Amino acid sequence: MSVIAIVGAGTLGGTLAHTIAARDLYTQVRLVDDARDIAAGKALDIVQAGPIERFRTQLVADRGPAATVGADAVILTGPASSPEAEWDDAGGLVQLRQIADANRRAVLICAGAEHSGLVERGVRDAGIDRRRLLGSAPEAYRAAVRAIVALEVGYPASAVSLTLLGRLPHHAVVVWSQASVGGELLEERISATRMARLRDRVAALWPPGPYALAAAATRVVGCIASGNGRRPCCFVVVDGELGLRRRAMAAPVELDALGVIRIAEPSLNARERAALEAARVD
Numbered sequence: 001m002s003v004i005a006i007v008g009a010g011t012l013g014g015t016l017a018h019t020i021a022a023r024d025l026y027t028q029v030r031l032v033d034d035a036r037d038i039a040a041g042k043a044l045d046i047v048q049a050g051p052i053e054r055f056r057t058q059l060v061a062d063r064g065p066a067a068t069v070g071a072d073a074v075i076l077t078g079p080a081s082s083p084e085a086e087w088d089d090a091g092g093l094v095q096l097r098q099i100a101d102a103n104r105r106a107v108l109i110c111a112g113a114e115h116s117g118l119v120e121r122g123v124r125d126a127g128i129d130r131r132r133l134l135g136s137a138p139e140a141y142r143a144a145v146r147a148i149v150a151l152e153v154g155y156p157a158s159a160v161s162l163t164l165l166g167r168l169p170h171h172a173v174v175v176w177s178q179a180s181v182g183g184e185l186l187e188e189r190i191s192a193t194r195m196a197r198l199r200d201r202v203a204a205l206w207p208p209g210p211y212a213l214a215a216a217a218t219r220v221v222g223c224i225a226s227g228n229g230r231r232p233c234c235f236v237v238v239d240g241e242l243g244l245r246r247r248a249m250a251a252p253v254e255l256d257a258l259g260v261i262r263i264a265e266p267s268l269n270a271r272e273r274a275a276l277e278a279a280r281v282d
Contacts, residue, residue, distance in 0.1 A: 008077035086112030120248035135235030140208035171279035
């Protein structure tokens with residue numbers, strides 16, 4: 001039986017439990033929170049949607065780090081007691097230590113928009129292998145950028161391909177020089193004025209909301225479960241890649257059931273290299 005545990009039954013955790021269950025990615029989804037009654041209520045609501053949406057995933061509610069034992073992947077979100085909040089670095093680090101002690105093989109995913117620091121501290125302070133700890137929020141941001149590009153050029157977002165790097169949100173490096181629409185380079189399709197307009201709009205897209213964050217985390221766990229070769233953009237701790245050591249950065253990654261296989265380093269033009277350099281010194 002394949003199992004995923006979601007630690008935190010706040011808004012993001014509940015949304016994520018539904019999103020993963022609806023795709024039948026795992027046999028069982030465990031919604032884990034100290035407020036077990038809230039987690040149980042949300043799990044029951046999702047289960048009752050199963051016959052309508054035609055998914056068969058089991059959902060159970062539990063509490064405590066022991067509930068993550070046996071899970072193939074564990075996602076950290078935020079507590080039901082403060083449903084709109086994410087765990088901060090201090091509280092999240094406590095959770096990560098407990099989860100890593102209870103389950104020494106699962107891939108650990110921090111799903112919050114502000115979890116880059118938590119990923120970094122999990123590796124540096126808790127000693128978690130950097131290959132099995134990552135954050136999924138950059139994939140939500142990448143999707144938002146793809147969406148505004150699609151609106152600009154009048155194509156569906158599925159036709160837009162791009163990647164990003166950097167320390168989000170203040171040093172996001174969208175690799176515009178490699179961005180494409182329908183297989184053609186974006187910079188060859190639109191004017192310099194329109195490109196400048198797109199660049200100016202990027203900063204306003206942060207932070208992603210709970211639905212986008214849930215969709216991004218679902219995409220990441222889908223890549224982990226299937227090893228399909230796709231490269232979602234994630235917070236990862238680099239150690240030599242991108243010219244940095246022991247810092248959390250957004251970057252495209254290859255994933256499998258054990259976590260991060262490789263951090264990809266796309267080709268950059270001079271503007272993009274300068275922007276990445278600013279992220280390095282931040």
